Amino acid sequence: MKGARLCLLLGAALLVGSVGGCIEFGVTQPQALFTASPAGHVIPFTASFDGTLSRKAGCDIVSYVWTFGDGGGATGPLVDHTYTADGIYEVTLTVIDESGASDCTAVTVDAENPVPTATFSYSPKSTMDGAYIIGASEWVTFDASASTDDSGITAYAWDFGNGDKASGAVVEYRYTYPGSYNVVLTVTDDDGDASSYTQLIEVIGNNPCGSGSGSSGGSCS
Numbered sequence: 119m120k121g122a123r124l125c126l127l128l129g130a131a132l133l134v135g136s137v138g139g140c141i142e143f144g145v146t147q148p149q150a151l152f153t154a155s156p157a158g159h160v161i162p163f164t165a166s167f168d169g170t171l172s173r174k175a176g177c178d179i180v181s182y183v184w185t186f187g188d189g190g191g192a193t194g195p196l197v198d199h200t201y202t203a204d205g206i207y208e209v210t211l212t213v214i215d216e217s218g219a220s221d222c223t224a225v226t227v228d229a230e231n232p233v234p235t236a237t238f239s240y241s242p243k244s245t246m247d248g249a250y251i252i253g254a255s256e257w258v259t260f261d262a263s264a265s266t267d268d269s270g271i272t273a274y275a276w277d278f279g280n281g282d283k284a285s286g287a288v289v290e291y292r293y294t295y296p297g298s299y300n301v302v303l304t305v306t307d308d309d310g311d312a313s314s315y316t317q318l319i320e321v322i323g324n325n326p327c328g329s330g331s332g333s334s335g336g337s338c339s
Contacts, residue, residue: 158228254323
């Protein structure tokens with residue numbers, strides 16, 4: 119409905135009266151038609167708009183006026199426009215023929231928010247047989263500050279692969295038991311979009327005293 123009202127307003131504003139030399143056949147109004155390519159994409163992106171499909175029997179279209187929904191505008195049958203902010207934008211084309219008659223049509227373009235990129239590092243760690251390892255009961259710092267987003271990350275959620283969880287860009291954690299653990303970091307941006315990153319963490323060492331299993335045998339001296 120908003121696009122229809124805008125079309126009516128633009129049509130009224132751009133109606134300039136009849137001009138000689140334009141022969142009318144049945145249809146008294148031109149038809150505004152256009153394509154958008156692409157009609158949706160992750161920002162920033164440039165969309166191409168083609169208004170040459172617009173027509174008027176027996177009368178030339180002399181003006182193409184575009185509004186792109188984000189404050190931008192252009193004129194001409196073929197135009198490009200770059201979207202830099204995410205959102206759903208209503209693109210409007212108003213065409214005017216030689217007689218001053220006008221028509222207007224609108225389509226929506228979906229400028230999509232980029233998904234954030236999650237990543238993390240951890241330290242200290244050692245190397246054994248070409249693989250990174252950490253020791254059981256060793257405090258380890260997990261750092262997700264290298265994760266990126268176009269407008270800012272608002273949440274960092276950690277899953278340490280053993281039921282324990284944490285939040286924050288930088289956290290400290292230690293594993294009690296040796297084993298292999300998939301550590302999953304999930305980051306969320308200010309648009310609510312999220313992505314995850316997983317690393318396999320190898321923990322070596324003995325089970326803690328009293329566990330009843332492993333090389334420690336459940337006893338300590």
